[in-house]
Amino acid sequence: MTRIKMAVIGLGKMGLHMIHQATQAELSEKVEIVAVCDSSEQLLTSFACSHPETKTYMDFRQLLDAHPVDLLYIAVPPKYHYPVVMEALERKIHVFCEKPLANSVEEAKAMLEAAEKAGVVHSIHFSMPHEPSVVKLQELIQQETIGEIRKIDLILQFPQWPRTWQQNAWISSREQGGFILEVGIHWIHMIQNVFGSIRVISSQVQFPQNTGECEHEVQAAMELEDGTRIQLNGIAHFAGEERVSMVVYGTEGTIALENWDQLWSGCIGEPLVPVEVEESLSQLPVLKHVIARLQGQPAKIYDFNDGYHAQLVLEALRNPDQS
Structure with missing residues (x-):
C-alpha cells in the first residue's frame, strides 16, 4: 500500500502532537511525514535534530512547491489558517485543519466554498x-x-x-x-x-x-x-x-x-x-479517520461545513455588536 504523503504547517503543541500520532504503529504504515514548516528557526532546528529525515521549511509555499503532498495538516494560529488553507485548496491538496476553522465568518465561508469547489477531503480537528x-x-x-x-x-x-x-x-x-x-x-x-x-x-x-x-x-x-x-x-x-x-x-x-x-x-x-x-x-485519534477517508474507507470526520456553522456561533458570542 502506498503511504499518504503528509506535510505539517506549524510546530507548536498540536503540530508536534499530530506528528507523534502519525508515527505510531497504527498509522505509520499508512502515512509518511514528508516535510514540516514553521516561522520559528529555533523550532525547526530543534525538530531537525530529532527528525533528520524530514525536510524543514520556513515558507509553506516553498514546501508545497518542493514536495508532492497528499494531505496538509495546518496547526498555525487561527488568523493564519485562511492563507494556508486557500493555497492548499488551490493546489487540490486534501486539508486537515485545526479548530477554529478561521478567524472570521467571512473567511470560514470562503474556505468552505473553496473546499467544495476543489473537490478534496476537507476536515477539521474537532475531537x-x-x-x-x-x-x-x-x-x-x-x-x-x-x-x-x-x-x-x-x-x-x-x-x-x-x-x-x-x-x-x-x-x-x-x-x-x-x-x-x-x-x-x-x-x-x-x-x-x-x-x-x-x-x-x-x-x-x-x-x-x-x-x-x-x-x-x-x-x-x-x-x-x-x-x-x-x-x-x-x-x-x-x-x-x-x-x-x-x-x-x-x-x-x-x-x-x-x-x-x-x-x-x-x-x-x-x-x-x-x-x-x-x-x-x-473513536480517537481523529487523524485515523482522515486517513481512512482518503483511502476510501468508512470514517467519521467533521468537515469545513461543520467548521463554518461552529464559526457562526463562535463569532456571535465573541462579537455580539456585529451579529
Whole structure:
C-alpha cells in the first residue's frame, strides 16, 4: 500500500502532537511525514535534530512547491489558517485543519466554498465527539435517559488564562485568542453535533480596558432549534479551580459532562453518580479517520461545513455588536 504523503504547517503543541500520532504503529504504515514548516528557526532546528529525515521549511509555499503532498495538516494560529488553507485548496491538496476553522465568518465561508469547489477531503480537528464520554453521552440522550431536555448549562471557568502550558503570543489576544475561541469552540461543535444547531440570542463579553487582551468574562443566552435554552457562563482570573463542563437538565433527570470527560447522571431528586464509560467507545485519534477517508474507507470526520456553522456561533458570542 502506498503511504499518504503528509506535510505539517506549524510546530507548536498540536503540530508536534499530530506528528507523534502519525508515527505510531497504527498509522505509520499508512502515512509518511514528508516535510514540516514553521516561522520559528529555533523550532525547526530543534525538530531537525530529532527528525533528520524530514525536510524543514520556513515558507509553506516553498514546501508545497518542493514536495508532492497528499494531505496538509495546518496547526498555525487561527488568523493564519485562511492563507494556508486557500493555497492548499488551490493546489487540490486534501486539508486537515485545526479548530477554529478561521478567524472570521467571512473567511470560514470562503474556505468552505473553496473546499467544495476543489473537490478534496476537507476536515477539521474537532475531537470531542470522538471521545468515549461524549459517545456515551450521545447514547444516553438518544435513549431519552433523562426524558425531554429542559435546558443546558455550559460552564467555562479558568483561574488563569492562558493556562500555564499555553504561554504564547497569540492565545491571550483579543484578535485570535481567549477561552471562548480556544475552548468554547470544542463545546459549540459538540453541542451542535449531539443536540442540533445553536442560535445565539444575546452575549455579554467583558474585555480589559485599553488593551488588546482577550475576554475575562462572558454570559450568553442561546437556544437550540426546538427552543431549548442554553446558558453560557465563563470567567477567567479568579481564586479557585478550573471547570469546563456541561450540565443537561431533563424532565426525568440530569446528565453532567464535568471537566471534559467525567460523565455523571441521576434521576430527579437523587444525587448524580458516575456513569461507567468504556474506553473501547473511543473513536480517537481523529487523524485515523482522515486517513481512512482518503483511502476510501468508512470514517467519521467533521468537515469545513461543520467548521463554518461552529464559526457562526463562535463569532456571535465573541462579537455580539456585529451579529
